[in-house]
Amino acid sequence: MRNDTNLNNFPLIKFEGVGKIFESTGDIALRDVSFEVCAGDFACFIGPSGGGKSTILNIIAGLEKESLGKVSAPAGTSMVFQSAALFPWFNVFDNVALGLRAKKLSKERIYEDTMKYINMMGLGEFVAKFPRELSGGQKQRVGVARALAVNPPVLLLDEPFSALDPKITEELHKDIVRAWTDTRQTIVMVSHSIEEAAALAERIILIKNFTVAKIFPIKLARPRHEQGEAFLRQVLEIRREFFK
Amino acid sequence: MVALPLAFLIYYNPRAERVLLPLYDIIESVPVLAFFPVIILFFVKFNFFEGAAVFVIFLGMLWNIVFSVVGGLKSIPADIKSAAQVFNLRGLALAREVLLPAIFPNVVTGSLLAWAQGWNIIIVAEVLHTYLPGGTVNQDLFGIGSILVNASAANQGNVFLVAILVMVAAIGLMNFFVWQKLLQYAERYKFE
Numbered sequence: 362m363r364n365d366t367n368l369n370n371f372p373l374i375k376f377e378g379v380g381k382i383f384e385s386t387g388d389i390a391l392r393d394v395s396f397e398v399c400a401g402d403f404a405c406f407i408g409p410s411g412g413g414k415s416t417i418l419n420i421i422a423g424l425e426k427e428s429l430g431k432v433s434a435p436a437g438t439s440m441v442f443q444s445a446a447l448f449p450w451f452n453v454f455d456n457v458a459l460g461l462r463a464k465k466l467s468k469e470r471i472y473e474d475t476m477k478y479i480n481m482m483g484l485g486e487f488v489a490k491f492p493r494e495l496s497g498g499q500k501q502r503v504g505v506a507r508a509l510a511v512n513p514p515v516l517l518l519d520e521p522f523s524a525l526d527p528k529i530t531e532e533l534h535k536d537i538v539r540a541w542t543d544t545r546q547t548i549v550m551v552s553h554s555i556e557e558a559a560a561l562a563e564r565i566i567l568i569k570n571f572t573v574a575k576i577f578p579i580k581l582a583r584p585r586h587e588q589g590e591a592f593l594r595q596v597l598e599i600r601r602e603f604f605k
Numbered sequence: 606m607v608a609l610p611l612a613f614l615i616y617y618n619p620r621a622e623r624v625l626l627p628l629y630d631i632i633e634s635v636p637v638l639a640f641f642p643v644i645i646l647f648f649v650k651f652n653f654f655e656g657a658a659v660f661v662i663f664l665g666m667l668w669n670i671v672f673s674v675v676g677g678l679k680s681i682p683a684d685i686k687s688a689a690q691v692f693n694l695r696g697l698a699l700a701r702e703v704l705l706p707a708i709f710p711n712v713v714t715g716s717l718l719a720w721a722q723g724w725n726i727i728i729v730a731e732v733l734h735t736y737l738p739g740g741t742v743n744q745d746l747f748g749i750g751s752i753l754v755n756a757s758a759a760n761q762g763n764v765f766l767v768a769i770l771v772m773v774a775a776i777g778l779m780n781f782f783v784w785q786k787l788l789q790y791a792e793r794y795k796f797e
Contacts, residue, residue: 446684450706460692
């Protein structure tokens with residue numbers, strides 16, 4: 362399973378026959394999951410709720426451990442959470458700088474990198490604001506800036522737009538695509554929306570019944586027009602498989 | 606200084622939690638004044654009467670803070686804990702940047718409850734002579750508690766009234782200038 366559009370063509374993340382059983386309940390979360398994500402790829406997992414998509418992300422991030430199979434993923438991945446997961450006692454600057462401070466970089470370097478990503482996400486005027494003073498979209502932008510600031514080998518996005526209104530979601534889609542185009546960061550995302558996945562990703566991995574059902578390479582040119590014929594045909598193809 | 610380590614011990618060690626949480630529950634559910642005669646006998650041995658009062662007030666206040674902090678630690682959202690882990694916050698950095706700020710509102714509310722509990726206990730804790738065999742008023746500790754109890758026993762209505770007013774004023778001022786400000790400040794540490 363290779364992605365034709367990846368830059369470096371070597372697998373950065375590799376799952377081989379991975380299974381996950383939650384010890385506390387005995388529930389199966391993943392069954393015989395195998396896939397690769399190459400450096401520079403933008404992969405998106407879609408599938409029904411409770412199908413194990415977020416568990417895959419958590420395993421890549423090292424937040425959970427697989428029960429079976431083999432996982433190779435680089436250390437130091439960072440993540441954007443569905444709830445943004447900002448620390449309410451830190452302002453925007455300190456939230457974004459958090460990962461950099463943990464790396465024990467110099468003060469000048471922390472300031473430089475933090476401001477670079479704050480500005481990249483259009484948050485320059487909100488540097489001193491606290492999360493409670495921000496809108497949902499602004500909070501999520503802070504989450505993205507925080508994740509990008511540590512220059513991770515892989516950026517993980519766990520349904521980051523699911524609680525936002527369509528206008529803000531569209532703006533954030535543009536921000537993410539711009540960030541990916543600028544940095545060529547490997548991105549792995551989870552989404553419940555086929556349209557969103559097709560608009561953003563280079564490859565869509567459909568998870569059904571706790572395993573990989575099908576992988577769709579997305580060869581649409583950018584910028585992608587969600588009303589365009591090729592886009593709608595692609596979405597229809599995935600939708601058919603999704604509901605099969 | 607004592608409550609936080611007791612709470613963190615439970616948070617960090619599931620085995621300790623299984624043993625200590627029920628133990629804390631039992632100790633907390635026994636009225637602290639039931640321990641007082643034994644505590645006094647211990648401190649009298651060292652002729653340290655203040656120690657008895659301080660210790661019983663400390664015991665009475667402690668559990669409000671411990672249980673409040675345990676509740677705070679357990680209610681930190683999973684996403685926040687995951688974010689801390691993803692961004693490599695561990696050990697002291699985790700405590701300083703995440704855990705201590707996250708429990709700050711609980712420390713404030715726990716301390717407020719403990720403070721209220723302390724006022725209840727102080728009324729009794731200073732009147733040591735009632736717990737000592739053959740005890741006299743001279744063995745009481747000087748303070749608002751002993752003034753209230755002894756004025757009441759001696760039928761000194763004016764003294765009793767002044768003591769009550771002083772206590773109400775102290776509680777009111779403390780509430781206005783300290784607790785309200787702290788509660789307000791703690792709002793910025795709360796998760797949405």
